[in-house]
Amino acid sequence: MHLTTMSKVKVGAFSISLDGFGAGPRQDINNPLGVRGLELHNWFFETAVFKKIHGQAADMEKTGGTEGFDFHKNDNDIAAQAFENVGAWILGRNMFGPVRGSWDASPENAEWKGWWDDNPPYHTPVFVLTHHARAPLAMEGGTTFYFVTDGVHSALQKAKAASGNKDVRIGGGVSTIRQFLAAGLIDEMHLAMSPVLLGEGEHLFHGMNLHDLGFTSVRTVAGEGATHVFLKKG
Amino acid sequence: MHLTTMSKVKVGAFSISLDGFGAGPRQDINNPLGVRGLELHNWFFETAVFKKIHGQAADMEKTGGTEGFDFHKNDNDIAAQAFENVGAWILGRNMFGPVRGSWDASPENAEWKGWWDDNPPYHTPVFVLTHHARAPLAMEGGTTFYFVTDGVHSALQKAKAASGNKDVRIGGGVSTIRQFLAAGLIDEMHLAMSPVLLGEGEHLFHGMNLHDLGFTSVRTVAGEGATHVFLKKG
Known part of the structure; x- marks a missing residue:
């Protein structure tokens, strides 16, 4: 186990609203992130990282890759960092599908x-x-x-x-992150706070005491479409 | 009443933690903002606005005013704006005192x-x-x-x-702002999100649906010590 002590368990580029929701209510096949949940990710859609992922889809020719795309640099750099050094992901079932x-x-x-x-x-x-x-x-x-x-x-x-x-990235959704948090298994979290008020949905931190769990805020970066906060344990 | 329709009811420069608390728990005379609540305001202490207020106190000579004080410009400008055009304040009793x-x-x-x-x-x-x-x-x-x-x-x-x-500024604390929000009486809110996790205390928005109350996020400004978000009704 000593060989892997440098690897971290992390949450990366996880979008939440200003009022703390990581997904909207009533997820279904038409609303994979719950009602209005997609708005949390508007910052991500303006990044080359997202465009590249999208470019791997069947409609690559249609989107034309990232050339000539005036993407948001700060948001993009941070989204890219969230994909670095990830050796495995963990997802909750709802993040895998609606069935x-x-x-x-x-x-x-x-x-x-x-x-x-x-x-x-x-x-x-x-x-x-x-x-x-x-x-x-x-x-x-x-x-x-x-x-x-x-x-x-x-x-x-x-x-x-x-x-x-490499690191393990806990992809989400909210319920999965909360389970890993409560079990004390997460080392670092990067949250993208989107300028959106959902009002209802799945709250990331309600009823959890992040201070008692050992987290502090170590860095804030102003993106073009979201404010990125970095929380770290210890 | 027509003469006053342009005046607004607003919350200005109200500090909250990343996890949404506007005050720590267990307020008393030694902890006017609850335990660790003062940390929410670290950004404000680095402004000339705060220094000027402090300079009006008896220890003015000791603090020496704002000259030579390398204050945080963005935070300061925004704190100053929160004091502009305010004709009256409303405070909850706990914000007035611990008795x-x-x-x-x-x-x-x-x-x-x-x-x-x-x-x-x-x-x-x-x-x-x-x-x-x-x-x-x-x-x-x-x-x-x-x-x-x-x-x-x-x-x-x-x-x-x-x-x-002029405008009416709802100074706080949390319980007072929540009462005015729930009654639909607040037009604008400027929140200073401090890079702090309180974990417990008085949560500003828990159980309230800001979207249903008509608020949207209209502006985000990166301060040196806090991220300032501006919410507006309608």
């Missing part, structure tokens, strides 16, 4: 391969928390989804083993 | 004249919400404290009458 229940409950469930296209933006092993077992799902570009049914500690153990000396 | 119960319950209560010195930083009529009647208290520098026992609507009516065409 519920066992994976063989319906053809829709069985065929669901994530919110993304055949080449998801992870390019690493991705551990998906779920109550229902499913065989690993190898996608294009190096992403393989593994389905973990025995909780956050197990998921983290598997992710650490898979990440080598 | 509880009726004003004649003890010599300490009777003699309490606010957290400030003989020349408080308001220089306008100030309406203090309380359950206990007390005669107005005229201080130096144009500040007079009026004690209002019949609720927020009455306090606002009195403050508007006293403010002429």
